Amino acid sequence: MKKTLVAALVASAFAATAHAADPAELEKRVDRLSDEIAALKAEIAKMKAEKAAAAQAAPAKPATIDIARATGEAPKMYEDVEKTTFFGYGELNYYRPTHDTSNTTADAARVVLGFEHRWNDRTRLVTELEWEHAVTSSEDQGESEVEQAYVEYQINQNLSTKTGLFLIPMGLLNEHHEPTQYYGVARNFVETAIIPTTWREGGLLLHGNHDSGLSWDAGISTGFDLSKWDATSTEGQESPLGSIHQELQLAKAKDLSGFGAINYRGVPGLLVGASLFSGKAGQGTPDFPAPDARVTLWDVHGRWTPGDWDIWGLYTRGHISDTANLNVTLVGNPTLVPEDFFGWYVSGAYKLWSKDEMSATPFLRYERYNTGWKYATLPAGLTPDALPTEGVWTAGLNFYLNPSVVFKMDYQKFKQDTTRDRFDLGVGYQF
Amino acid sequence: MRKRTGTSAWFLVPVALVAPAPAGATQYLKVEDAQKLAFPQADAFTPFAYAPTPEQRAAVDQAAHARATAGDPAIWRVTAAGQPMGWFIVDNVIGKVEHITYAVALGRDAAVRSLEILDYRETHGYEVRNAAWRRQFDGKSAHTPLEFGDDIKNISGATLSCRHLTDGVRRLLAIQDLVLR
Numbered sequence: 275m276k277k278t279l280v281a282a283l284v285a286s287a288f289a290a291t292a293h294a295a296d297p298a299e300l301e302k303r304v305d306r307l308s309d310e311i312a313a314l315k316a317e318i319a320k321m322k323a324e325k326a327a328a329a330q331a332a333p334a335k336p337a338t339i340d341i342a343r344a345t346g347e348a349p350k351m352y353e354d355v356e357k358t359t360f361f362g363y364g365e366l367n368y369y370r371p372t373h374d375t376s377n378t379t380a381d382a383a384r385v386v387l388g389f390e391h392r393w394n395d396r397t398r399l400v401t402e403l404e405w406e407h408a409v410t411s412s413e414d415q416g417e418s419e420v421e422q423a424y425v426e427y428q429i430n431q432n433l434s435t436k437t438g439l440f441l442i443p444m445g446l447l448n449e450h451h452e453p454t455q456y457y458g459v460a461r462n463f464v465e466t467a468i469i470p471t472t473w474r475e476g477g478l479l480l481h482g483n484h485d486s487g488l489s490w491d492a493g494i495s496t497g498f499d500l501s502k503w504d505a506t507s508t509e510g511q512e513s514p515l516g517s518i519h520q521e522l523q524l525a526k527a528k529d530l531s532g533f534g535a536i537n538y539r540g541v542p543g544l545l546v547g548a549s550l551f552s553g554k555a556g557q558g559t560p561d562f563p564a565p566d567a568r569v570t571l572w573d574v575h576g577r578w579t580p581g582d583w584d585i586w587g588l589y590t591r592g593h594i595s596d597t598a599n600l601n602v603t604l605v606g607n608p609t610l611v612p613e614d615f616f617g618w619y620v621s622g623a624y625k626l627w628s629k630d631e632m633s634a635t636p637f638l639r640y641e642r643y644n645t646g647w648k649y650a651t652l653p654a655g656l657t658p659d660a661l662p663t664e665g666v667w668t669a670g671l672n673f674y675l676n677p678s679v680v681f682k683m684d685y686q687k688f689k690q691d692t693t694r695d696r697f698d699l700g701v702g703y704q705f
Numbered sequence: 706m707r708k709r710t711g712t713s714a715w716f717l718v719p720v721a722l723v724a725p726a727p728a729g730a731t732q733y734l735k736v737e738d739a740q741k742l743a744f745p746q747a748d749a750f751t752p753f754a755y756a757p758t759p760e761q762r763a764a765v766d767q768a769a770h771a772r773a774t775a776g777d778p779a780i781w782r783v784t785a786a787g788q789p790m791g792w793f794i795v796d797n798v799i800g801k802v803e804h805i806t807y808a809v810a811l812g813r814d815a816a817v818r819s820l821e822i823l824d825y826r827e828t829h830g831y832e833v834r835n836a837a838w839r840r841q842f843d844g845k846s847a848h849t850p851l852e853f854g855d856d857i858k859n860i861s862g863a864t865l866s867c868r869h870l871t872d873g874v875r876r877l878l879a880i881q882d883l884v885l886r
């Protein structure tokens with residue numbers, strides 16, 4: 275276009291020179307040339323504007339070339355940068371006792387925020403912070419807790435360690451306690467009263483796994499403090515170990531505990547496993563009447579998920595040794611230290627309906643547990659009677675809006691203490 | 706003498722635990738090794754530049770009925786003596802918070818020949834490496850059902866990894882069916 279413009283100007287100049295003899299004609303031609311130049315200037319300006327507009331409308335060129343896309347190379351196998359990711363879960367529940375509706379409660383039972391920070395491909399930090407019952411202050415019932423805080427180190431592809439505050443590998447629920455991972459509004463009684471979920475200790479854990487589907491855990495950690503036992507309260511009847519756990523809150527650590535777990539997942543849909551935890555609980559407390567008391571807890575568990583069915587169960591049993599001398603000092607109080615306690619449950623669920631990410635799964639669970647099954651023999655008929663074994667039927671429905679959001683409802687029927695029969699509603703989430 | 710040797714060996718245990726491990730603590734298989742494992746007879750893996758049109762991308766999304774979580778895959782056309790053998794695809798999905806890098810080999814019939822986990826970085830859920838679980842994908846194609854829970858059984862404690870890998874493989878099969886053929 276520029277060449278055309280120059281040619282037109284040159285041609286016009288030659289033409290003007292050839293007829294320079296007639297001043298009037300020359301003036302007219304100069305005027306025409308001026309008009310033509312103005313028109314050409316306008317055309318050039320218009321073209322420039324169009325070009326600029328077109329450049330603005332065109333998609334920006336990528337700053338970097340996607341090598342993987344362009345050449346078919348593999349995506350980067352390892353993101354060797356420090357990285358922090360956030361996660362969390364929560365559950366908000368409604369409990370309505372059917373025989374005493376005045377005790378109906380609604381509760382922001384748990385809101386948990388966590389983060390992982392990875393320094394490199396073998397070292398990371400995992401932290402989980404939890405608020406229970408919405409408000410925490412000296413006048414409120416809520417709690418704020420550090421639920422997990424540990425450094426994980428990957429020794430090799432099949433061996434790793436955790437150092438810090440971590441969940442004890444026991445049962446089905448303790449390490450996988452997010453509301454989307456279990457059926458029913460509240461966690462089952464066995465893995466609350468006997469295994470004190472969410473149970474964590476401070477220490478060192480070694481984890482190993484094999485491609486066959488076998489995995490194992492072993493470690494040493496803080497344990498229980500039996501000197502915390504409050505015989506005047508019924509807390510020890512609700513959960514013997516839940517009442518004396520320390521949660522790494524200025525934990526007494528003279529007596530450390532040992533633990534181990536083994537699980538097999540080598541057949542798709544199948545899990546079978548067992549675990550053991552044992553340690554002394556006197557913690558060197560001066561003048562404590564049970565300095566050699568030892569707490570031992572073990573469990574066996576299994577789960578079978580063939581397609582739409584989900585069937586699972588667990589048996590657990592706890593023992594506290596050398597409690598007689600302690601209980602003698604506590605006679606007359608409502609809650610003495612049990613020597614043995616146990617619990618088991620079986621449960622089944624069936625995915626009845628699903629559409630896209632939504633699904634509805636009714637479930638049924640029966641559990642039996644006893645937090646005071648046996649007591650150490652005391653002299654002169656002072657041995658307390660064993661507590662009755664409680665049995666609970668729970669029937670309900672988990673409705674998943676998507677795999678990370680669940681609405682729940684259930685009804686719980688107690689065999690011994692029927693005043694606890696209740697109807698529950700809840701919503702849970704995980705991200 | 707024998708007793709003393711045994712005692713010395715025990716002292717080496719903590720040393721072994723803290724000693725630097727070989728590179729790639731979370732990397733289980735390199736791409737080249739996974740290629741040879743999946744197609745031992747192949748003599749060429751030719752990179753294929755995956756650049757679907759917007760229409761193809763929409764069709765893949767619809768067929769996969771799962772959200773893409775970690776970008777586009779890397780794809781190779783596999784041949785032996787000039788004859789096509791299938792496709793080899795490396796992809797990422799999110800487990801819980803980290804990427805899982807995995808490879809899927811598709812035969813000439815467009816069905817899954819193998820699924821391998823190349824890199825697993827999560828704290829939990831590594832059980833998806835189990836061979837028996839991965840074998841559930843063998844023979845699956847874009848025209849056979851591939852739903853988590855129904856066709857691919859769960860691993861208790863590794864639900865998110867199992868679900869997201871199933872979604873990822875379904876997406877790769879849709880890509881093969883709608884873009885690569």
